[in-house]
Amino acid sequence: MKVAFLVALVLFPLGALHAADTAYSALRVLGKRDGQEVLNHVTELRGHDGTPQPAVWKIVLDDPRARGGVREVEVQHGKIVGERTPTSHGVSSSMNFNQLNLDSEGAFTIANQEAQKGNVPFDHVDYRLRAGTGGGAPVWQLDLLDGQNGHVGSVDIAADSGSVLRKDFDRNRPVQDDHAYLDDNHNPPPPPYQASRGDTDEGYSHSGEPFKSVPDFFHRLGKRFERRGHEMQNFFTGKNVHDGVEDR
Incomplete structure (x- = not known):
């Protein structure tokens, strides 16, 4: 037993792999509950330990009515499973979703292609979607991790065009037992x-x-x-x- x-x-x-939400589906859950206008206040999306999609997406919103001016909503399996208003959190610029053409699935595909070119294996991904600098298009930042070796690389991708803005791979990582x-x-x-x-x-x-x-x-x-x-x-x-x- x-x-x-x-x-x-x-x-x-x-x-659980096939039941995970993408970033788009998590945003739809929030918009369905609070109305589409709420998406104009989203400043960041985060997801950890994606295989390749994370089990939970955390959506960060600029909310003047909340203490600290920020609200965080967690979405899992098509449902809102948590909500909090942290007392301290740096307020970032809201994202322009008219410039968001790349879902987290597409971001993973691009990051995986770059890892193939760099011969960098990984087995899970941390995601972050944030506003671009100077009012630019949102940017995906994917951190690639490999078992007990930890962080092995990162790729920044423009969410409007899918262009790779930056990539950084650690080719001197130690080989651990998890391999x-x-x-x-x-x-x-x-x-x-x-x-x-x-x-x-x-x-x-x-x-x-x-x-x-x-x-x-x-x-x-x-x-x-x-x-x-x-x-x-x-x-x-x-x-x-x-x-x-x-x-x-």
């Missing part, structure tokens, strides 16, 4: 098992290689959770399990 619970806990995020869970050659199954199943990873990238596509991103993330579950199961049972097949 304990093992089953722990494995389910490790694999749970895989089921092992994305490495399809880590603890490979024994030859008979490998021969009977065949190469189910054909066409996908391996650890240390750039992602080939969004499905490739999900594939490697799934492998990471899968291997964590197997190693936890092996630890508690003393058995050697590969992808649900027990070695005897």
Whole structure:
């Protein structure tokens, strides 16, 4: 029972991947509740640990009626799940959504393409959408993170045109143990098992290689959770399990 619970806990995020909101859908939730005019007061959107979309979007609003002049609204799975008025928060310029042509899905695609060019692997993303300087178009800032290695790069993207404004990759990052869970050659199954199943990873990238596509991103993330579950199961049972097949 304990093992089953722990494995389910490790694999749970895989089921949540497809239910996450994009930035556009989070803004629609707020506009539907408070009216479209409220979107003229949005100063920032933030989302953490996106795989590739974050589970929760935080929308920051300029609100003179709120204490501190700012209101923060959290959106998850199409619903507003939290709201607060912080006492201190730097008030930024409101964004012009007439210049917002790039949703968070598109921003991820562009950042992933840049990471491929730089040969920089990552497994989750922090998002920030803010107003451009001098009244310019909103800007997406994506911070790319890779397991226990932490921050490996960032990409700034113009939200009106999709142009890359800035990119910065850390090519001297240390290799940590978490890479092992994305490495399809880590603890490979024994030859008979490998021969009977065949190469189910054909066409996908391996650890240390750039992602080939969004499905490739999900594939490697799934492998990471899968291997964590197997190693936890092996630890508690003393058995050697590969992808649900027990070695005897």
